[in-house]
Amino acid sequence: MFSEIAALIVLLPVLAFILTLFLGKRLYSGGALLPIAAIAGSFIISLGVFFEIYPDKTVQQSWPWFAGMNLGILIDPLAIVMLLMVTFVSLLIHIYAVGYMAHDPAKPRYFAETSLFTAAMLGVVLSDNILQFFIAWELVGLCSYLLIGFWYFKPSAAAAAKKAFLVTRVGDVLFLAGIILLYFNISDVISSRAFSLDQGNFILQFRSMFEAAKFIDPSQLTLITLLFFGGAVGKSGQFPLHGWLPDAMEGPTTVSALIHAATMVTAGVYLVARTFPMFAATPVTIAPELHIPDSLLIVAIIGGFTALFAATMGLVMNDIKRVLAYSTVSQLGYMMLALGTAGAIVGAKAVGISLFHLISHAFFKALLFLCAGSVIHAMGTNDIREMGGLSRKMKITATTMLIAALALAGIGIPYLNIGTAGFFSKDAIIEGTFELGMETGGWGWIFYGFAIVAALLTSIYIFRLWFMTFTGTPRSERHPHESPNVMTRPLIILAIFALLFGFMQSGFYLYLEKNFELMGVEIASHESEEALVLPPIVVLMPVIVGVVGFLISYYIYHLKKLNMSRFVSSGNPLYRLLINRYYEPRISADIIGVKLTHNIAAQSGEFVDRKIIDTLIIDNAISNTLFRLGELVRKLQTGVVQNYASVTLLGIFLLVVLLKLTGGI
Amino acid sequence: MSDLYSYLLVAAIVFTIGAYGIITQRSGIKILMSIELMLNAANINLVAFSSFNGDTAGQVFALFSIAIAAAEAAIGFAILVVLFRVRDTINLDNINILRW
Known part of the structure; x- marks a missing residue:
């Protein structure tokens, strides 16, 4: 029953977008109820679909579009867990926003745009073909631009919006190039009769792509998947296109929560997970001893490096939202790392491992952002140096944020299997990298190194944030107060999920493992027959680094036993490097933007125009002639x-006469 | 057969009147009215041929054309109203700043 109306999942928020945009001003709270109702509807439909298709059915509806392509929806295990997460988290964020945006005059625009944002993300998740996926993907990019620049009168917000749009655009162009290349390759294998589309299948459907992938030239396949990954790098803020995500903090905090948890950055991971069979089908040439297909190796390297790289910057940021932004970049790196490394060993299970972290991350990261929003709402500043001692004034926010921090740091009790969501999801990733190291040795260990060091840094920066915000003495004269119920209730709900979601782990893996089998795609697994018994130190390691990170932060930022002024000063080159974010903004703006693009392109253009064209033809002959003619x-x-009309009529008359004379009519 | 010719003749006459109006008149309203005449001449042709060929597509098309003509007239008159407020005239001879 719900499966037939599955298209409504995406259409309801679109409808809410239109209604809120035009009628929002006359409705209660800027029309916030419309998107809330619409997204709640989407959530209920998703839930209904889930119960109908669980455990081994899919929903597939396709309508022909043009040139052998189609529009359609596909709900398989991968899509339904994303649908549930996106609608649920987005719903809570929308409810929270009623309180958070209460004093903003532009509420109708806000709620319309977030509704469209959610709809676009749902469109990405629901697509059954890569072209429609790309269209929704672009819509996500547009909405992020609109929402990051929501306070467009602030120059920094306008600049951040532009940066987000342009940087993700780099990825989008790569992604589009990948789609075009894929289209030509599939057309080739069809015309060479190596492969033919089944009845009712369309050329760019995921199903057809996976079937055709076997016949595509392997080097082409590597190129296609890497171009896809380029798109994912842009959208998910992976190195080197990570710069836009921290700047995107200029938007309202609720928008940051949406971008970071539910609606945008996860799209990149979802893209790789969605096209995972193609990544897994690429040949092993770069590092034969690691047994990782080329594209997955690149995914793993970029992901692992980003996880560590972003975590180092999270250590020194003073803006509460920036710390969280780097944390997101880092955690997305983990998800990519999981896809890359685990993909080599456990095959299709990697998607489950990555998606599990994606969803548990969505819960605790949305929670972290909403808590940060609650703090900002109370304090009127983003700077954690001006906060402190807030736990007495804001008990609910402090507690829920502590839960989120524990989840992010992956605190739990191994062997008893009790812990926060992050404990289960991150552990699986780190253990996956360990298994890879065990199997291959040598360079294979580098991923484990990335993962474990990043986990330590994660724990340090998130507890630094928590201690600096909520404990100690207030460092500025303000009068904070706990947020209203409409804001704290979503925090509590999310906190429950951040605490308990981990217990769904084994069921989740089982459910997602079947995802590609349902499409008839087999992904080879290289898992050794006998179950690998992990040594206790490995099982304990992620928790150990989590606790060590907690203790370090406790020691430095709560007890204040260590004087940090020697480290935190502009005299320290390492600190300078980190606080300036590895000079990434300067590199992208000054070197790439001004020096490369502007100076070289503009000056060479000027050279060609002035020196060659103008002087080669004697004395501006071309331009002078054109001027006189003009x-x-x-x-x-x-x-x-009247003159124009007469000339037009005359022209038509002449045309008719000419046609008559030449025998045209 | 002769039926069709008489319709076409009417259409041609209406069209010519419209064309003449556009060229000779100065008032914006009169020019818009002349444009409507020309459009309707085309509609007469459409309906005449449609009836002659026994194909309803032409009549449907004429309906579309009427709807679009209505929209166009609404915009045209709206522009004239605004113009009148700004320039105190709708004499198109005086509204010629968009030129060399």
Whole structure:
């Protein structure tokens, strides 16, 4: 029953977008109820679909579009867990926003745009073909631009919006190039009769892509998947296109929560997970001893490096939202790492491992952002140096944020299997990298190194944030107060999920493992037959680094036993490097933007124009002739309508006469 | 057969009147009215041929054309109203700043 109306999942928020945009001003709270109702509807439909298709059915509806392509929806295990997460988290964020945005005059625009944002993300998740996926993906990019620049009168917000749009655009162009290349390759294998589309299948459907992938030239396949990954790098803020995500904090905090948890950055991971069979089908040439297909190796390297790289910057940021932003970049790196490394060993299970972290991350990261929003709402500043001692004034926020921090740091009790969501999801990833190291040795260990060091840094920066915000003495004269119920209730709900979601782990893996089998795609697994018994130190390691990170932060930022002023000063080159974010903004703006693009392109253009074209033809002959011609012709434009009409009629008359003479009519 | 010719003749006459109006008149309203005449001449042709060929597509098309003509007239008159407020005239001879 719900499966037939599955298209409504995406159409309801679109409808809410239109209604809120035009009618929002006259409705209660800027029309916030419309998107809330619509997204709640989407959530209920998703839930209904889930119960109908669980455990081994899919929903597939396709309508022909043009040139062998189609529009359609596909709900398989991968899509339904994303649908549930996106609608649920987005719903809570929308409810929270009623309180958070209460004093903003532009509420209708806000709620319309977030509704469209959610709809676009749902469109990405629901797509059954890569073209529609790309269209929704672009819509997500547009909405992020609109929402990051929501306070467009602030120059920094306008700049951040532009940066987000342009940087993700780099990825989008790569992604589009990948789609075009894929299209030509599939057309090739179809025309060479190596492969033919089944009845009712369309050329760019995921199903057809996976079937055709076997026949595509392997080097082409590597190129296609890497181009796809380029798109994912842009959208998910992976190195080197990570710079836009921290800047995107200029938007309202609720928008940051949406971008970071539910609606945007996860799209990149979802893209790789969605096209995972193609990644897994690429040949092993770069590192034969690691047994990782080329594209997955690149995914793993970029992901692992980003996880560590972003975590180092999270250590020194003073803006509460920036710390969280780097944390997101880092955690997305983990998800990519999981896809890359685990993909080599456990095959299709990697998607489950990555998606599990994606969803548990969505819960606790949305919670972290909403808590940060609650703090900002109370304090009126983003700077954690001006906070402190808030736990007495804001008990609910402090507690829920502590839960989120524990989840992010992956605190739990191994062997008893009790812990926060992050404990289960992150552990699986780190253990996956360990298994890879065990199997291959040598360079294979580098991923484990990335993962474990990043986990330590994660724990340090998130507890630094918590201690600096909530404990100690207030460092500025303000009068914070706990947020209203409409804001704290979503925090509590999310906190429950951040605490308990981990217990769904084994069921989740089982459910997602079947995802590609349902499409008839087999992904080879290289898992050794006998179950690998992990040594206790490995099982304990993620928790140990989590606790060590907690203790370090406790020691430095709560007990204040260590004087940090020697480290935190502009005299320290390492600190300078980190606080300036590895000079990434300067590199992208000054070197790539001004020096490369502007100076070289503009100056060479000027050189060609002035020095070659103008002087080669003697004394500006071309331009002078054109000027004189223009002087003559412009007299025809008299500005009198009647003249134009007469000339038009005359022209038609002449045309008819000409046609008559030449025998045209 | 002769039926069709008489319709076409009417259409041609209406069209010519419209064309004449556009060229000779100065008032914006009169020009818009002349444009409507020309459009309707085309509609007469459409309906005449449609009836002659026994194909309803032409009549449907004429309906579309009427709807679009209505929209166009609404915009045209709206522009004239605004113009009148700004320039105190709708004499198109005086509204000729968009030229060389």
